Every structure is written in C-alpha cells, then in structure tokens.
Amino acid sequence: MKTRDLSELAVRNLREAVLRNSLTTLGVAVGVASLVAMLSLGVGLQTLASERLTRSGLFDAVFVTSQRNSRGPRRPPADSAPKQESRVLDEDVRQQLSKLSHVTEVYPQIRFVTDVRYAGKSETTSVLGLPDSSPSSGAFEGMTGAYFSSPTADEVILHIEFAKVLSDQPPSLVGKNLTLRYAERAALSKDAAGDSSLLESMMGSAMPGGISIVPREKTLRIAGVIESDPSAGIGGFGGARVYLPLRTAEQLHVAQPDDLQAFLSGNPAKPSYMALTVRVHSPKDVPQIETAIKQLGLATFSLLDATKSLRLVFTVFDLFLGLFGSLALTVASLGIINTLVMAILERRREIGILKALGATDRDVRTLFFAEAGAMGLCGGFFGVVLGWLIGQALTWGTTIYLHRQSLPGVKISYVPWWLALGAIGFAIIVSLIAGLYPAARAARLNPMEALRYE
C-alpha cells in the first residue's frame, strides 16, 4: 500500500478510538514534556552560566606579562614559553598584540590609591580604570545612574560602600562632582627636577634619566553608583571602590609600580606595563592567541582549563536530567504498547478483512507502525510545547523570586531548536519501538482465524 493511503488509514483508525488514543498521546506528551523541561533547564542554566562567565571576561581573556616578572600569580610555568629574549610590556607591544587576529581589546591594568575629596571630606581609596568592554560584563545592570557617557569622559562610578562613606544617601551623589588627588608620573626634566646636578652626583652615569612624581588634582562627575564589584575576578582582583574610564585613567599618567621597572630599564620616558589583558572574540580563540603571544617572547595565563571542567560538569548534569526525563517517556511508551495491543484485539476482524482483500503482512505491520509513529509525532509535538511552557513557568517563578530578593531576573530555561526536534524525533523512535511488538503480532495474524473472530 502507498504511504499516503497508509497514513490516511492510520489517521482514520486513530480518530475512531479518539479518547483512548488521545489519552495515550497525552501520556507521550507528558513524557516528552518532562524530558524537554529537564533538558531545557540544563541547557538554560548552562547558557546562563556560560553567558555570565563569558561576559565576566574570565574565559575570553589572556593575561600577558613580561617574562621578567618572575614572581606573583602571573608567573608562567617554566616550560610554558619558548626560550626567547624577554620583552618589556610597553605601548609598542600593546599595539602589536591588538593587531593579532581574533583580538578585540588589549588594555593594561591601571589601579592606584588616591585621595577623594567631596563636600569637605577627604577619603583614601583605590581607583581602577575600566576598559571599554566593561559594560558587556553585565555588572552595571541595575546600577544607580548611568555608565560613563564616553570612553574618555571625566566621570567616575562609585562602589556603594564607598558612596555610603561620602553620603548618607548614595543615590543623591549621582551628577555631583568629586576631586581626585593623585601622584602623576613624568619623565625627569631639568625644570621638573630642579637641581639635576644633585641627582647626577648621587647616581653617576649609570642611570641616564629619571622620573618625577607630581601631586595633581582632577575633578570628575559622579555618573553612577554600583552595588557589585565590576573589577572582581582575574585581571581585576577586586577591591577598587572608584572606577573611571581606562582611557581617562591613562591620560592622568598616574605613577604605577611599573614605573620603577621603566626607570630601571633605562627608558623612564616610555611607560611600560606590569601586565596586559588581551580580550578575544570567543573562549575557543584563547589557545591560538596564547601560542601567538608566547612566540612574541611574552608569558601568558588563561582560565581555559576551567571552562573545560565547566563543560564537563554541565554535560554530566544534562545527562542525568535527560535520564530522569526519559523515564517518564519510557512509562508513556508502555501506554502505547497497551493501546496498540488492545487495538489488535478489537480490530482482529478488520485485520483479517484487510488480509483477505490482499494486504501483506508488511502492510498490516506498517499500518500499526504508522499509528504508533503518529501518536509519537503528536505526543512529541505537544510535549515540546508543554515542556517549553513548563520551562517558561519556571523562569517566571524564578524571576518573581529573584525580584523579591532585589536581584535581576534570569532566563533559566531555554529550548533550542535541536532540543525541540530531537525530542520529537526521540518520541517517534520510542513510539515505533513500542509499536514493534503489537505490529509484529498483528502482521502474524492468520486471516482465517482473524475473520472468525467476533
């Protein structure tokens, strides 16, 4: 029999016992829904975690240091870099790194201690320059006020704890001005140094130059107040309480610990950096970039291994969620077997008539298969819709709960197209497997015996 005719007969048969077949299909739908809901939860949580971690800059960043920096957390393993002459991290290196493919941003860490003056108060705190990509981390969502109006704006964002030190009502600080008092670094000139002959007499000719530290003040507008620490994590190490645009911070030429290194290297006029952060398009670009940077004679560090572990954890998590979800579908498949076996008993005579009219065993088997498959298809489709709705309800409930905790809502359930199609396909396969026995039994029926059945 042709496929179209078989399908028509199968649909007609399903329509005849509409209540029983609907209940069986509903069973499949519930099974698929539990599978989809569980896996959508797994996928959603994984997506959420990946997004948050990626936005945090932990996994799409390579931290670059000069190989001279032989101490501290950024010290590279002994065999991690080829033996090359180590290079100073200066502006030339920064430009060179920014030209590598897949690199989106290269920036130094600018952090300094300063006096903040506001409304007659003077407080000492730590200031951090934020790179242009900072808003993408999501740390500034829900902040009071707004992010910097431009990458070179004379603006600051205050951490809530520090804002509380300055004012009893932190939100009222937005739009007000404060003054930073900091130490500016400059190459030593005769004018700036005053008595250069004294320095020369002290240092001799070993040091061809020097740097000067000059106190400066800068008035900046408070753009916003933030509750979380946007500098937390590697590369930031947290702890700063005042944030300003990195480019603004660079223009201040604040004296950094690196300056001593520049002074000792004999080129104090040319600023160098302790470390540079290289941001790439995607975490998968990290190994390639690390290799390229090492070939430049620099040391690197990344958290790539941590992402691999994270993926492993989520894969195991998804596997278990899928297994639990599949249990419900297995129970539903028993319903299909039951329905089809009952159908064989009820339609024994019909099978006999079909065979008497020339239907082959294969026709009968395929007819029952088609009915099982149709129940799987319908159950799968409605199950995906139901599973999606359950996921939406979970997201909705979680969002309400998070809002009550004064936290932003998150999407914890996500049904990607592959999950929807996969679940429908899985439901059809399970239904067909469930239909194997009934279909084989129907096909084996002796037409004479089937025709005698009342």
Added chain:
Amino acid sequence: MPSAPMFIQAESVSREYRLGETVIRAVDAVTLGIEKGEFLALLGSSGSGKSTLLSMMAGLDRPTSGAIRVRERNLAELEADELARYRRETVGMVFQSFNLLPRMTLEENVELPLRLAEVHRHDRESRVGEALERVRLGARRRHRPSELSGGEQQRGALARALVNRPAILFADEPTGNLDSVNGEQILLLLREVQDSLGMTIIMVTHERPLAERFANRIALLSDGRLVNDGAQG
C-alpha cells in the same frame, strides 16, 4: 491426448487442525477441478469442510497436504507475499457476515482493495462508481454499513469483491444472513457477473435449492470428503 489443465485444481487436499492431542481433519484428500467461467456450488452440511476448502482455494489458508493449483501455480508453495498478491489480484471474496469495515463509508470500503493494489487515485473513483452501479448501490455510496440493510451490505461486499476485476469470485455462504428475497437478489447478481464478465465463481452454501437454481455444478462434501464432484459422466 492429455486433457487441458483445469483453471483451478485441488489435488488430494487435506487440512488438519490440532486441538491438544486430537487431530481434526476438516478436509480429507479432496481432488476437484474447476473450469474457467464455471459457477460451482460447494454444498454440504455444517462442518462438512466446504468453507475450509474454499478458504484454501482463496489463498486464506494453506493445506496440510496436497496441492491447489490455480492457473497451474501451486498456492501451497507460494510465499506469504505472493499469496497476498494472489488474493489481491486474482481473487474477490464475499462472506456470510458481509465484513464491511463499519467506520468506512460504502465507497471507502469498495475502494479498499484498490488502495491495497496501489491503483492510481484518479482511476479509483471511476472503478468504485462502476462497481457500485453494477450492484445498484450508486446512490448509497456515502452511507456507512450500519445505515444499510443486510441485502445492501452484501451487495456492497460484492462490489468490493468485483472492483479489482478478479478472475475468481469466492462466496462463502453469501445468502446465509439474508432473507430469501435478498438472498435471491445476490445470487442473481452473481449469475449476472458470471455471464457478463466470464468470471469463475465458487460458492459455499448449505441451501441445495439455491445451488441447483443458480450454479452450473454442485460438488457435495460430507465430513471433509468430496462425496460427489458433480462432473458430468
């Protein structure tokens, strides 16, 4: 000079059923030849084995021993799919209890053999219409079996048996569930089909008067054995 082979030839056909330790021989070494275009009535009392013999000749059952040759092909040796094809293309069947599918309309029932034979959709309508007109049920095509009388249902079953234009029509007690008027109508139709289409008809009945009136030949069975094959001379 050897005689021409019969259109249908049963050769020492036996059919046994096992009920526990007991073996029941429903058909016992029956040898019977049927000419093309013949209307043969298999007559016998209940349990005489006539329906069993018919079902074996129709390809619904297989003999335990012996051979049934149709156009010189032994049905006992055919694979299941070949036997299904034989039922689909060579045979039409009418049953005592009509056996129309209750959830289908009359025309859908009649169309069923055409679906199984994978006849093109465009040809089906005309062939269904033709078959229903032959049994004078053209006006009832959209009715379900439950909306038809017994006689109409059996005529519908006859239309379904004829729609594939089979060479042989097997009728198992076609008047058994009908009153005498409707029974006679059915047999008149069978005779008409035989005359107009030259179809071979084998009918099982226990009603001798009807068999004598409509059939060309009567074969008598008793306790599974062929008592009289009705052949002349």
